[in-house]
Amino acid sequence: MAIERTLSIIKPDGLKSHVIGKVISRFEEKGLKPVAIRLQQLSQTEAEGFYAVHKARPFFKDLVSFMISGPVVLMVLEGENAVLANREIMGATDPKKADKGTIRADFAKSIDQNTVHGSDSLENAKNEIAYFFRETEIQTYSA
Numbered sequence: 001m002a003i004e005r006t007l008s009i010i011k012p013d014g015l016k017s018h019v020i021g022k023v024i025s026r027f028e029e030k031g032l033k034p035v036a037i038r039l040q041q042l043s044q045t046e047a048e049g050f051y052a053v054h055k056a057r058p059f060f061k062d063l064v065s066f067m068i069s070g071p072v073v074l075m076v077l078e079g080e081n082a083v084l085a086n087r088e089i090m091g092a093t094d095p096k097k098a099d100k101g102t103i104r105a106d107f108a109k110s111i112d113q114n115t116v117h118g119s120d121s122l123e124n125a126k127n128e129i130a131y132f133f134r135e136t137e138i139q140t141y142s143a
């Protein structure tokens, strides 16, 4: 088992529905430690840059508008197999298809307002963490 870091974002709908604490608890309960946390209003340029891989997708414009519709919580999560573990805790992109007990099944309204983002590979996690955090903003701690 490898200790990894991954980027997690609580999207604007998660803040509007007041589930920041519940979402973070889901991670902590499953052994993913937040080692950096910041509340931030993303600019349009930051959101477009973050989702640049989706630029050609039909939902890109709406995705960017949604991501700047209010502040988000940016987090680095650390733990065993953190990238995959986070994806499992989040559930499928579409909350209607997400397993019961996952964040998206329990808190998300729709595929476009799906409460959380999580890096989908270790390589993307490294890039996404570096997109938002300097190494000095990440503070690790043991049990």
Ligand SMILES: Nc1ncnc2c1ncn2[C@@H]1O[C@H](COP(=O)(O)OP(=O)(O)OP(=O)(O)O)[C@@H](O)[C@H]1O
Binding pocket: 054, 059, 063, 092, 093, 111, 112, 113, 114, 116, 117, 118, 119, 120
């Ligand atoms: N068909 C769609 N209609 C509207 N929005 C979509 C659609 N597909 C994806 N999205 C939005 O774009 C985001 C990125 O899509 P992607 O396919 O990378 O999903 P994901 O990896 O599960 O989500 P994320 O990257 O946010 O963790 C999704 O989280 C969702 O908010």
